[in-house]
Amino acid sequence: MPKKKNKGKIKKPTSSLPEMDTWYKGRLGEAEAALKQKEDELNSTRSSFTQMESFYKERLEEARLTLKQKEDELSSVKVSFTEMDTWYKGRLGEAEAALKQKEDELNSTRSSFTQMDSFYKERLEEARLTLKQKEDELSSVKVSFTEMDTWYKGRLGEAEADLKQKDNELNSVKQRLTGMEKK
Template sequence: MGNCFRSALKQKEEELKSVKDSLTEMETFYKETLHEARSALKQEEGQIESLEDRLIKMCTYQKNLYEARSALTQKDQELKSLKDRMTEMETLYKEKLHEARSALKQKDEELKSVRDRVAPDLTLSIKTGDTESMNNPVSKTKLTEMYNKLKLLQWPKIKDHLKSNAVNREFTRDLTQKMFKDAAEEMERKKKQIDEVFGLIENSSGLTPQKVKEFRQLTIHSLQMNLYHSRKEDLLQSPFLDDEAQYSQDVMENFRLLASECYWLGCLMALNNPPLQPDWENHVPGMDAWDIFPRNIKSV
């Protein structure tokens, strides 16, 4: 009986060992399977992360592509706008160039007309320097005579009217000087315009500097003659006083007469070669405080 018990125990031990071995094999198998599953899962996770990275890059690329296309569209619009402006500017410049050429052609024709009329006498005058040899109503001698007429004949009559109406002497003196000054400045502006035209002519016409100088002097002389034959009142800007309402009609008429005479004569004197003006700096009034006109005129 003891042998039977041992035999049964041994059999049970062998069965237990077999079960343990089976469990060990199963555990090993499951561990290997679990390891493989984890490895596969990790690999899948890596692939998913890589896919996510690619998706992010694709989204970024698409965003950049959209921004690039938007920027390109904006640049195209800016380029079109710039081309339109350049076309407008080109059209404007062509029009201005055409106007300048037309004006230059007109000036050439006017110069030719003036030259044909007075060139012989004036050319001789320029070459000899004898401006008084011409029968010239605006020569220095004639201008001096006109100034003396204004000072000695016209001014005393105007002065009496102003004094009888208690007009301020300093104001009258300042007005007189202002008219001569304004006239000189306006004529200087016109001479600069003439110089600009003759600068273009000298650069494009092929004329010698001496010829250009002669034609320029002809043009200034023509302007001087036009002013000489103009109505003096038409040259005076209106209003020429800041507060005309404070003066009576009689006073305003005398102010206007004085101002127009001074402005007209100032224009003619400023166009002389060389320009002339009353010698304000060396003027010493005489016994009469209303003696506001200098004794002499001088070259500027």
């Protein structure tokens, strides 16, 4: 960077015209050199700005292209997502309908099972009561049979005793008859 000059400290010559002319020419040469330096700096800065502008325009164009590409990809993803969402909603609806049908079938089966369970419990209870009744009847029949068996055995015993007695009497009569015949 050029040196800054203290403008307030420059002294004008107060002497003659040639000195003044020399002094102004010197100042003019310094000003021209400073101006030339500033023009060079300005041109360099403009060149840098132009390069930077080109660089950023290229980056901006690349960013626009990338953004367009990403927007296209996003649009494609949105379409795919919408299709997938629709497909899954359809499958979910079908699954929910199938689940509802299975729940209805399960409830119906449970109801049938409960009715069947109640029916068979009632039949089982009736069978138990009938069995108890038959067991009581059997016990009663056994008691009656035992009593009858005892009675018949008693009668049979009496009949056998009577038969034996009659047989003895018959034998006795036969012996007497045989003894009488022999006589």
